[in-house]
Amino acid sequence: MGPILADYEVLVCVTGGIAAYKAAAVVSQLAQEGCGVTVAMTHSARRLVGAATFQGLSGRAVLTSLWTRSGDMPHLDPTEKADLVVVAPATANILGKLAGGIADDLVSTLLLGADCPVLLAPAMNTRMWQHPAVQRNVAFLREHQFAIVGPEEGWLACGTYGAGRLVEPERLLAVIREQLTSRPPRAKQDRSVP
Numbered sequence: 001m002g003p004i005l006a007d008y009e010v011l012v013c014v015t016g017g018i019a020a021y022k023a024a025a026v027v028s029q030l031a032q033e034g035c036g037v038t039v040a041m042t043h044s045a046r047r048l049v050g051a052a053t054f055q056g057l058s059g060r061a062v063l064t065s066l067w068t069r070s071g072d073m074p075h076l077d078p079t080e081k082a083d084l085v086v087v088a089p090a091t092a093n094i095l096g097k098l099a100g101g102i103a104d105d106l107v108s109t110l111l112l113g114a115d116c117p118v119l120l121a122p123a124m125n126t127r128m129w130q131h132p133a134v135q136r137n138v139a140f141l142r143e144h145q146f147a148i149v150g151p152e153e154g155w156l157a158c159g160t161y162g163a164g165r166l167v168e169p170e171r172l173l174a175v176i177r178e179q180l181t182s183r184p185p186r187a188k189q190d191r192s193v194p
Helices: 020-032 043-048 051-058 077-081 092-100 106-113 126-130 132-143 169-181
Strands: 009-014 036-041 084-090 118-122 152-155 161-165
Touching: 009 020, 009 077, 009 106, 020 036, 020 043, 020 051, 020 084, 020 169, 036 043, 036 051, 036 077, 036 106, 077 106, 084 092, 084 106, 084 169, 092 106, 092 118, 092 132, 118 169, 126 132, 126 161
Parallel strands: 009 036, 009 084, 084 118
Antiparallel strands: 152 161
8 A cells, every 4th residue: 555645636826924943844744644735935935945956855846936937827727736735824815815806916816826725824922813803814715615624722933822833744734634635636537437
C-alpha cells in the first residue's frame, strides 16, 4: 500500500501573517505522505518566508503572480486539479477579500475561482480576530460552506495571550487528511460529463 495521500492534490495558499512559517511544516508533511502540493503565496507572505523554502518542500514551483509568459491561467489551473485548497495562515485581509468577492492578487483570485472545498486556518491578533467585521466575514464564509479550523488561544507574535493563534501544524494536518479522505481523489474520479 502506498502513502495515505497518494493521488490527492492540495493547493496551499500562504498569506502575510507571521504564522506563515507554520505552513512550511504542513507542506513538508503533506509531500511526505504522497500528496501533490502546490503553493501560492501573496507578496506579504514572501516577505516573511521565502518562496524557495516552499519550492524545496513541495518539489514544485511556487505560484506568486497572476502574470505568466506561458499563456497558462494561473488563477484557474491550480484549482482545477486540487482536491482541497488550504489557506494558512488566513489573515483578516484574505478573509475580508474572500467574503467580499475581491480578487486583486493571485491568492484572492485563486480562492474565488476554486471549484473544490476550501479550508481556512485564521491567524491574527486577538483584537483583529474579535473585530465585528472579521466575525461577520467568518460567519458569512461558514454559512457558504467554507471549512474553518481555529484560531486557538495562545501566545501571539505581538507578545499578548489570546485567541488568534494559528492552529498547530499537527491539528491542521489532521483536518486536511479528514477533508481529503472523505472522498476519492479527483484524479481517480470520472470527470466526463454528458
